[in-house]
Structure formats: structure tokens, C-alpha cells
Amino acid sequence: MGLFRLLFWIALILAIIWLWRRVARSKRQRSKRSRTLQTHTMVRCHFCRVHVPQDKALSHGNHWYCCNDHLEKSLTRDQ
Template identity: 30%
Template sequence: MLKLLVFVLVLAAIFWGRRLISQMGKASRPRASSKQAPNAERMLACHRCGLHVPESEGVTQREHFYCCDAHARGQDD
């Protein structure tokens, strides 16, 4: 009975130690900010091919966003 109790205590100590080490590792890492950087730009998917490009580099036509002029005109590259 004593051996079983020691075994359970050792398992509990290992579990507690791993959890403590994991929490210390998380605390030391810098957290990513949920706010976007001031110069961040939205990435939009092309209506034709699905490619994500910055909003300023794409083409908006008939309420759809395209990655290039050719896709906006309905042509394949």
C-alpha cells in the first residue's frame, strides 16, 4: 500500500512540475498584439483564383475583388 501511495505522489509531482515549467515558458514569451500595425493592409481573395493579395494591389470590379486585370476581364494568365 505504501508503494502505491509513493507511486501516486511521484506521478502527481511529475504532472505538477511539467505544468509549472509549461506556464513559466508561456510567461516568458512575448504575446502577439491583437491590434494591427498602423501600416497593415487587408488581404483579400481573388474572386476568380482565390489568391490573397493586398487590397491596394488588386482590382475591384462589379463588387468583386480580383488579383489582376486579366482576372477582372475574365481571362486566364
Template identity: 50%
Template sequence: MGLFRLLFWIAIICAAVWVWRRYISAPKAARQSPRQQDAAPMVRCDHCSVHVPQAQALKQDQRWFCSQAHLEQGTQSGDR
């Protein structure tokens, strides 16, 4: 009878740990993993080649710029 009682309590403890890991720890792990859908589209500045979020970039024709100064200066000549 003692062995049955010991196995019963081991099964209860294992089930409790499983439930705790499944329902308590899972949401925290899900919050830590970044999602690809949440990433903002990036564009490259046509003057300095720095990548900036598209929402913060300035567009002129088909070219993107990271700041008003680079927009006014235009495309940089020379090697990039």
C-alpha cells in the first residue's frame, strides 16, 4: 500500500509541474520572442546609406533619405 501511495503523490507532483509550466510559464516565453510581423520596414538613405524605419524616412521620387539635410543634399557622389 505504501508503494501505491508514493507513486500516486509522484504522479500528482509531476502533473502539477506540467500544468504550471504549460499555463504559467508559456505566456512569458511568448512575450520575449520577437515576431517578424512586428518589424517595421526599413529603407536605405540614398545619401549616407544608413537604414532607417520607413515611417521616419523622407521620400523624394523613388529615393529615401534619413533626414531633411540629406534630402536637400541629394545623392552623394563617389564610392559607397
């Protein structure tokens, strides 16, 4: 009878650990999915051709720039 109780408790503890890991894994996968759904429009810097998110880029006319330095260099180069 004692061996049966021991095996029962071991099986119960293992089942609880398995369920807990399964729930945790599914939560991680859901959060990964929601992170990958967030997309940003990318634009290319007219000076160095690097792609940056549009909300972080600077625009002048119909051109986009990754930083203020490239915007200024492009303006002086075009003159």
C-alpha cells in the first residue's frame, strides 16, 4: 500500500509539472505571435541606403534619411 501511495504522488507531481510547463509554453508562444504582428513601414536612407522605420526617419522633400547628419550631408552634396 505504501509503494502505491508513493507512485501516486510522484505521478501527480509529474502531471502538475507537465501541465504547468505546457501552459507557460503556450503563453510564451502567444506573446511571440503578438510581437511579430507589429509591423512598421520601412524607408531607405537617401544617403547611405540603410532601411529604418519610418517613424524614426527624417524626411526632406520626397527623400528619407536615417539621421540628421545624413540629411545635412545630402543637402550640401546636392548644392
